[in-house]
Amino acid sequence: MDQEQNTAPTRRTLGGWLLIAVPYLWLLILFLAPFLIVLKISLSEVAVAIPPYLPTFDLAEGWAGFTESLSQLSFENYIWLTEDDLYWKSYLSSVVIAGISTILTLLLGYPIAYGMARSPQAWRPTLLMLVILPFWTSFLIRVYAWIGILKNEGLLNQLLLFLGVIDEPLVILNTNIAVYIGIVYSYLPFLVLPLYASLERLDGSLLEAAEDLGCPPWKAFWNVTLPLSLPGVIAGCFLVFIPAVGEFVIPDLLGGSNTLMIGKTLWVEFFNNRDWPVSSAVAVILLLILVIPIVLFQNQQQKMSEKNG
Amino acid sequence: MFLNIFIGLGSILAKKSVGPVRREFTPWEDPDHPPFIEFRNVTKKFGDFTAVNNLSLKIYEKEFFALLGGSGCGKTTLMRMLAGFETPTSGQIFLDGQDLAGIPPYRRPSNMMFQSYALFPHMSVEKNIAFGLKQDKMPASEINARVAEMLQLTKLEQFAKRKPHQLSGGQRQRVALARSLAKRPKVLLLDEPLGALDRKLREETQFELMNLQEELEMTFLIVTHDQEEAMTVADRIAVMDKGQLVQVATPAEIYEEPNSTFVADFIGDVNLIEATVSDKSDAGTKLTSVEDGFAIDSDQVTTANVGDKVWYAIRPEKVRIAHGRAESGQPNQINGLVWDIAYLGDVSIIHAKVGADNEDILRATIANVSRIVDNPITWDEDVVLSFDRDAGVILTS
Numbered sequence: 168m169d170q171e172q173n174t175a176p177t178r179r180t181l182g183g184w185l186l187i188a189v190p191y192l193w194l195l196i197l198f199l200a201p202f203l204i205v206l207k208i209s210l211s212e213v214a215v216a217i218p219p220y221l222p223t224f225d226l227a228e229g230w231a232g233f234t235e236s237l238s239q240l241s242f243e244n245y246i247w248l249t250e251d252d253l254y255w256k257s258y259l260s261s262v263v264i265a266g267i268s269t270i271l272t273l274l275l276g277y278p279i280a281y282g283m284a285r286s287p288q289a290w291r292p293t294l295l296m297l298v299i300l301p302f303w304t305s306f307l308i309r310v311y312a313w314i315g316i317l318k319n320e321g322l323l324n325q326l327l328l329f330l331g332v333i334d335e336p337l338v339i340l341n342t343n344i345a346v347y348i349g350i351v352y353s354y355l356p357f358l359v360l361p362l363y364a365s366l367e368r369l370d371g372s373l374l375e376a377a378e379d380l381g382c383p384p385w386k387a388f389w390n391v392t393l394p395l396s397l398p399g400v401i402a403g404c405f406l407v408f409i410p411a412v413g414e415f416v417i418p419d420l421l422g423g424s425n426t427l428m429i430g431k432t433l434w435v436e437f438f439n440n441r442d443w444p445v446s447s448a449v450a451v452i453l454l455l456i457l458v459i460p461i462v463l464f465q466n467q468q469q470k471m472s473e474k475n476g
Numbered sequence: 477m478f479l480n481i482f483i484g485l486g487s488i489l490a491k492k493s494v495g496p497v498r499r500e501f502t503p504w505e506d507p508d509h510p511p512f513i514e515f516r517n518v519t520k521k522f523g524d525f526t527a528v529n530n531l532s533l534k535i536y537e538k539e540f541f542a543l544l545g546g547s548g549c550g551k552t553t554l555m556r557m558l559a560g561f562e563t564p565t566s567g568q569i570f571l572d573g574q575d576l577a578g579i580p581p582y583r584r585p586s587n588m589m590f591q592s593y594a595l596f597p598h599m600s601v602e603k604n605i606a607f608g609l610k611q612d613k614m615p616a617s618e619i620n621a622r623v624a625e626m627l628q629l630t631k632l633e634q635f636a637k638r639k640p641h642q643l644s645g646g647q648r649q650r651v652a653l654a655r656s657l658a659k660r661p662k663v664l665l666l667d668e669p670l671g672a673l674d675r676k677l678r679e680e681t682q683f684e685l686m687n688l689q690e691e692l693e694m695t696f697l698i699v700t701h702d703q704e705e706a707m708t709v710a711d712r713i714a715v716m717d718k719g720q721l722v723q724v725a726t727p728a729e730i731y732e733e734p735n736s737t738f739v740a741d742f743i744g745d746v747n748l749i750e751a752t753v754s755d756k757s758d759a760g761t762k763l764t765s766v767e768d769g770f771a772i773d774s775d776q777v778t779t780a781n782v783g784d785k786v787w788y789a790i791r792p793e794k795v796r797i798a799h800g801r802a803e804s805g806q807p808n809q810i811n812g813l814v815w816d817i818a819y820l821g822d823v824s825i826i827h828a829k830v831g832a833d834n835e836d837i838l839r840a841t842i843a844n845v846s847r848i849v850d851n852p853i854t855w856d857e858d859v860v861l862s863f864d865r866d867a868g869v870i871l872t873s
Binding site for chain 2: 378383390391394
């Protein structure tokens with residue numbers, strides 16, 4: 168049956184082509200086109216104008232005008248990014264903060280996903296619902312709520328003072344610790360869900376087999392569960408790390424003035440300095456920083472599966 | 477062919493036996509022989525459901541023992557209790573003299589071959605086989621030697637480096653077998669080991685399992701719902717129903733001398749005739765069928781009293797079928813009308829309507845010993861069905 172389908176000549180109808188065209192059109196209009204615009208702006212020059220950069224394309228000037236405009240583009244903004252150490256420090260700091268947050272999220276999220284996957288079948292939909300529940304409240308409101316919890320006279324400090332654990336309030340808000348807490352809290356579901364999916368698929372008889380062959384349960388976790396959940400771990404970590412690198416709201420609201428993250432730098436360039444070309448260049452570089460490791464990783468994965476298959 | 481040789485041997489030695497004798501291995505007949513595995517009054521409850529009900533069973537060293545029953549009869553639970561995955565609600569389990577209570581699965585000297593094979597998908601064939609040995613902290617050189625030996629034993633040498641998903645079903649089954657044998661367990665537990673294989677491969681593997689068991693001199697315990705599989709491989713079979721043992725005996729005894737209508741019906745094909753005891757003596761028992769009133773003369777001495785309702789169980793292959801009519805007044809002869817004929821190649825199954833109203837079906841099989849049949853039995857033909865005094869069994873339950 169399968170073979171028949173495989174050997175049958177592929178003849179697509181008009182409807183078939185349209186169906187395939189939809190996702191490509193979507194990517195073209197909503198990803199590639201905006202990216203090209205940002206790329207073009209990043210190669211432009213800042214100007215006191217509307218929009219605040221030069222050159223701008225004018226259809227009225229025709230083809231000659233278009234090539235004329237192209238010749239005015241330059242890599243000046245990218246060179247500028249290398250000259251001021253603010254930018255590379257922001258990139259580095261973002262990657263470090265996102266990396267640490269991802270590890271913390273994994274340490275917290277793995278036991279949650281594991282517990283969910285091993286809970287009685289009847290509980291699982293409820294637990295899954297609870298993980299998704301925070302999404303029902305606006306992200307911004309939830310981050311603001313953390314200010315109320317973490318500030319010097321906030322709920323956490325009041326509780327700790329009441330319990331006598333500390334004598335004077337801990338300064339958490341406006342530090343990197345608050346940023347870690349914010350990121351871990353906000354992105355936890357993105358890690359838990361793919362991890363849960365891969366742990367739930369795990370065949371329980373594999374663990375029984377490991378035990379039967381003389382492997383105590385904790386070692387069976389290390390030898391069987393962990394390696395088999397690795398795809399889920401990697402997917403979840405990417406889903407946390409990538410948005411965390413470009414995160415703006417959390418460091419802005421919870422972080423201090425010395426919390427350096429590229430999202431914040433970009434915001435300042437764009438809104439405070441009104442320097443669209445430099446902020447576009449910052450965004451393009453950020454994209455490259457994130458895309459290159461993903462592409463490399465996917466290549467690796469492909470090679471692995473080809474080797475195995 | 478083999479059966480004929482055995483029958484021939486039997487007549488030379490003038491020794492009667494129930495079915496063919498497989499091997500001279502009958503420790504269960506000696507009451508003083510110590511059991512290797514013993515279940516003592518074991519009960520297992522899951523909530524309100526009693527999976528295993530006050531069951532006692534002895535299995536002997538180097539025995540190939542089969543637990544046979546339908547789904548939900550408790551056979552798998554019984555095996556899982558031996559492996560340590562379930563804890564008995566009450567009762568004790570002994571293995572080689574040791575009470576297994578409180579011993580976790582990873583310290584028990586048994587290994588299990590899982591129904592799903594449960595091969596580790598992220599490990600190659602050799603890593604899978606070496607897994608149990610590594611847990612025992614065996615030196616690497618010994619592990620390699622043992623893995624090589626297992627690969628050879630299961631003819632998997634050229635697949636050592638492959639991952640399970642690159643193997644066929646039959647090859648996976650062999651990896652699972654190799655992995656569970658690698659540690660040389662005191663007992664090998666086989667949970668429906670051949671269920672996923674196609675019929676040809678299954679039959680081959682059954683004989684390989686038997687040879688392997690004899691070669692390694694290990695105790696094998698197999699759980700299966702397939703009666704043919706159990707009868708092929710096992711020295712003894714325990715037929716289970718509703719968490720209890722119905723009969724524990726050799727395959728031939730189970731088939732030829734079932735102790736109840738449940739076993740007779742569960743194993744193979746059988747005609748169950750309801751009858752009353754009309755006369756009994758030390759030489760045998762005379763029965764009258766309830767529905768049709770025909771006389772049955774059996775050489776079996778029954779515990780039932782005259783007038784009691786019993787069942788007369790007779791296998792279709794022990795019923796002869798011929799053209800013509802029964803001689804009046806003769807026992808073990810019934811008039812019938814051919815209703816259905818199923819031709820299976822090796823045998824034909826004939827359904828004949830019997831009795832006053834032609835309402836009951838009696839099944840007979842004829843071996844198709846020659847390719848050309850001179851005067852074949854056909855549909856809607858009057859026939860006579862007959863059987864010998866020792867062909868059937870009288871069952872009281």
